[in-house]
Amino acid sequence: MPPLLSIVVPIFDVERYLHACLTSLTGQTLTDLEIVVVDDGSVDTGGDIARAWTRKDPRIRIVEQPNTGLSAARNTGVRAANGTYLAFCDGDDVVPEGAYAALVGSLEETGSDMVSGDVRRLDSGGVRPHPGYEDTFSRARRRTHIRRHTALVRDRMVWNKVFRRSFWDARKLTFSLPAYEDAPVMIRAHIEATAVDVLPEVVYLWRIREAGAPSITQRRDDPANLAACMRMVVDTFDVITAQARDLVPAYVEDMCHNDIQDAIRALHLHDETALGEVLSLARSFVARVPPDLIAALPAEDRRLMHLLHGGDLERARQLVDPPPSVTLAKESR
Known part of the structure; x- marks a missing residue:
């Protein structure tokens, strides 16, 4: 059986x-x-x-x-x-x-x-x-x-x-x-x-791995890893927009508060050249979001999305905290 x-x-x-x-x-x-x-x-x-x-x-x-x-x-x-x-x-x-x-x-x-x-x-x-x-x-x-x-x-x-x-x-x-x-x-x-x-x-x-090679989610700061994450964001958005457009607002709110901000946060670690694919994918996602959904975001998230879409990455970087790895490194000195 x-x-x-x-x-x-x-x-x-x-x-x-x-x-x-x-x-x-x-x-x-x-x-x-x-x-x-x-x-x-x-x-x-x-x-x-x-x-x-x-x-x-x-x-x-x-x-x-x-x-x-x-x-x-x-x-x-x-x-x-x-x-x-x-x-x-x-x-x-x-x-x-x-x-x-x-x-x-x-x-x-x-x-x-x-x-x-x-x-x-x-x-x-x-x-x-x-x-x-x-x-x-x-x-x-x-x-x-x-x-x-x-x-x-x-x-x-x-x-x-x-x-x-x-x-x-x-x-x-x-x-x-x-x-x-x-x-x-x-x-x-x-x-x-x-x-x-x-x-x-x-x-x-x-x-959370404490020995050996870290898992992929523990390597969030690596540019190639961040690019893979942004491809996931875009591919998942494709699924939602094709099959359930009524879920777009919930997905956009989650991504704009979390994964997209992780891409911006990485500017504390890497320059725009290293993050070229990451930022391109993040901007392509934001560009596809209906303007009324961007307008409905909390004020800080809304401002970040506007700065990212407009290419003002330095101001966007200043509005987000560094990744946890940077904070931990500073605290351990």
């Missing part, structure tokens, strides 16, 4: 964290599951760690491939998965033991196409709230939709969710971006779902 749930776990050089990840997955109170580990060309001992786990727990399978990136690794895992429901977990993160029971149980009760739950950040000091999710997961909502609960515009990550596999396949959902790959796919899933469940329970612990 196929398992009730398949969990796709791409791994690439996460040897320090993989044991904790697999411990959390094999320890789930929902036991009817398979764990599809996709070794995306790891050059550390992650593959060996995963193979040792297969000898302890037959629910774990390994698929190996040359390094082709997270999007391709996830797609490979989906093709290998057999479960009625589908979930994703990154190899450096942790899932609370009752998370999948709650998520799958909700879908079993409601018949919704997908379900999301709350997230916490994790490091050696413990767990802490993830900023921006307060409204999104403030209470349980059964058989809702992003058009009714527009705070779900901020629910753009794949790993705090479970999907009905038949829905995933029917909508032909796949990952394609080389980085920040979740958002366009997840927003499309939210829009195309007939109904979505929202749980206030914490279902995922997103690690």
Whole structure:
């Protein structure tokens, strides 16, 4: 019999964290599951760690491939998965033991196409709230939709969710971006779902790496990384404008207060030449926003968008605080 749930776990050089990840997955109170580990060309001992786990727990399978990136690794895992429901977990993160029971149980009760739950950040000091999710997961909502609960515009990550596999396949959902790959796919899933469940329970612990290579979200100040983020902003905007224009105001408000300002904030670290692609993509996004939505932004955000669009980058830089990395460096001197 196929398992009730398949969990796709791409791994690439996460040897320090993989044991904790697999411990959390094999320890789930929902036991009817398979764990599809996709070794995306790891050059550390992650593959060996995963193979040792297969000898302890037959629910774990390994698929190996040359390094082709997270999007391709996830797609490979989906093709290998057999479960009625589908979930994703990154190899450096942790899932609370009752998370999948709650998520799958909700879908079993409601018949919704997908379900999301709350997230916490994790490091050696413990767990802490993830900023921006307060409204999104403030209470349980059964058989809702992003058009009714527009705070779900901020629910753009794949790993705090479970999907009905038949829905995933029917909508032909796949990952394609080389980085920040979740958002366009997840927003499309939210829009195309007939109904979505929202749980206030914490279902995922997103690690802040304190050793080894930092994760992509911990390298936000790097120009190439920022450019990848801006491509995500634009691609996700394309999805929303094509499929759900009524969500444009909520998305614009979020981007203009957060990701677009991160691009401006990077001017404290890099010159305009280094940030050429970043700023070009950010300006192209702002240029496409209807003027009435820019006018409706809070005064500070509105002013920043006008300065960015007009090319007055020095004044824009003066209006934003430096990135946290700059502040921390100054405080440590």
